[in-house]
Amino acid sequence: MFFFAILLGIAEIVSTIWRLSVKSKGKKEYDIRRTWMKHIHEGLLLISFCLIGYGIYQAVKIPEVTRINLVLKGMASDAVPLKIAVLADLHADMISDRGRIEAIVEKTNALEPDLVVIAGDFVDGRPEEFGRNLEALQFLNAKYGVYGVPGNHEYYSGYGPWMKFLEGLGIRMLLNDSVVLEENHVVVAGVTDPAARRKHEAEPDFDLALEKAPDNLPVILLCHQPKLAGEAAGRKVALQISGHTHGGMVWGLKKLVARFNNGFVSGLYQLDDTTLLVSNGTGIWSGFPIRIGCPSEIILLTCLPDPEAAGTFSLENPLKEKPDAEASSSASSYILETYEEEEIPHLSTPDSGAIFNTEEETSSHPVTKVPMKE
Numbered sequence: 001m002f003f004f005a006i007l008l009g010i011a012e013i014v015s016t017i018w019r020l021s022v023k024s025k026g027k028k029e030y031d032i033r034r035t036w037m038k039h040i041h042e043g044l045l046l047i048s049f050c051l052i053g054y055g056i057y058q059a060v061k062i063p064e065v066t067r068i069n070l071v072l073k074g075m076a077s078d079a080v081p082l083k084i085a086v087l088a089d090l091h092a093d094m095i096s097d098r099g100r101i102e103a104i105v106e107k108t109n110a111l112e113p114d115l116v117v118i119a120g121d122f123v124d125g126r127p128e129e130f131g132r133n134l135e136a137l138q139f140l141n142a143k144y145g146v147y148g149v150p151g152n153h154e155y156y157s158g159y160g161p162w163m164k165f166l167e168g169l170g171i172r173m174l175l176n177d178s179v180v181l182e183e184n185h186v187v188v189a190g191v192t193d194p195a196a197r198r199k200h201e202a203e204p205d206f207d208l209a210l211e212k213a214p215d216n217l218p219v220i221l222l223c224h225q226p227k228l229a230g231e232a233a234g235r236k237v238a239l240q241i242s243g244h245t246h247g248g249m250v251w252g253l254k255k256l257v258a259r260f261n262n263g264f265v266s267g268l269y270q271l272d273d274t275t276l277l278v279s280n281g282t283g284i285w286s287g288f289p290i291r292i293g294c295p296s297e298i299i300l301l302t303c304l305p306d307p308e309a310a311g312t313f314s315l316e317n318p319l320k321e322k323p324d325a326e327a328s329s330s331a332s333s334y335i336l337e338t339y340e341e342e343e344i345p346h347l348s349t350p351d352s353g354a355i356f357n358t359e360e361e362t363s364s365h366p367v368t369k370v371p372m373k374e
Contacts, residue, residue, distance in 0.1 A: 120151025
């Protein structure tokens with residue numbers, strides 16, 4: 001009854017203003033006012049039910065595709081463009097059931113991506129409850145494979161069992177780890193979620209995730225919560241892909257959601273040399289299963305070579321000099337196309353300048369080189 005409460009509050013304000021403006025306190029005036037307020041309340045209740053119904057429909061329908069072409073800073077000028085399908089916040093549960101996940105997988109495969117990434121919050125519940133819903137993810141098809149990172153809900157739902165289950169589906173979970181895509185000369189890295197602290201699991205460690213990444217290769221970082229982008233911007237990260245916010249869920253709540261995420265809520269942002277992409281999410285959280293003005297999405301992100309970068313980098317003999325390219329904070333380096341009526345936001349700076357810091361652990365993981373599938 002969220003919408004009814006808001007509309008009812010507006011009605012009460014109008015009613016109070018009306019009452020104060022009526023100078024006559026006779027019974028007739030009182031009866032007229034009482035009758036009108038009854039009709040207004042009934043109308044607001046009807047409107048709120050309509051909005052709730054529309055919001056639930058928008059939340060559960062199969063997501064549309066948002067297409068983004070982005071020049072990836074530092075990507076070798078003669079490298080092959082990289083098509084990435086971005087999924088996030090699937091939240092498998094009673095609402096995001098097996099059939100819905102299957103439809104998302106089918107729509108994603110139809111895009112013929114080179115790479116599929118899933119930016120956390122796969123589930124809401126235990127593997128024995130909702131593992132069946134996610135089994136279709138094993139049929140995601142991409143030349144370089146499927147990569148993911150945990151979101152906060154994986155820690156609430158049984159982190160260890162879920163990591164094992166997702167790996168069993170063929171999803172490479174990047175837990176403060178990275179891989180190199182050799183043909184495109186790009187590093188894909190991932191970090192864990194701050195929720196790990198409460199469960200005594202490995203917390204996000206950006207240094208560990210990036211320590212084996214070649215200096216002259218651009219890094220695409222998967223990080224569930226966009227508020228950690230300040231950590232990425234201070235390191236060698238060209239692009240961070242996040243979810244978590246669901247795009248604000250309802251128009252009018254975006255600014256509130258942004259305040260809890262360092263100003264990031266939906267679309268593209270620029271932090272120094274790092275571009276941040278925040279997905280609206282592909283699923284919906286059952287705790288607030290409504291979307292109005294913030295549609296779910298499957299993003300097809302095409303990373304294009306940087307014309308200002310040097311030619312192909314050799315992983316065996318990396319260049320000693322980084323490309324001499326000036327950082328740009330404008331939106332001139334990307335083109336947006338969308339199948340939704342509402343375009344995702346332009347490159348911008350966050351509403352808040354706060355930076356969320358995490359404590360980091362020290363250990364080591366070797367970087368993996370990933371060849372193209374035949």
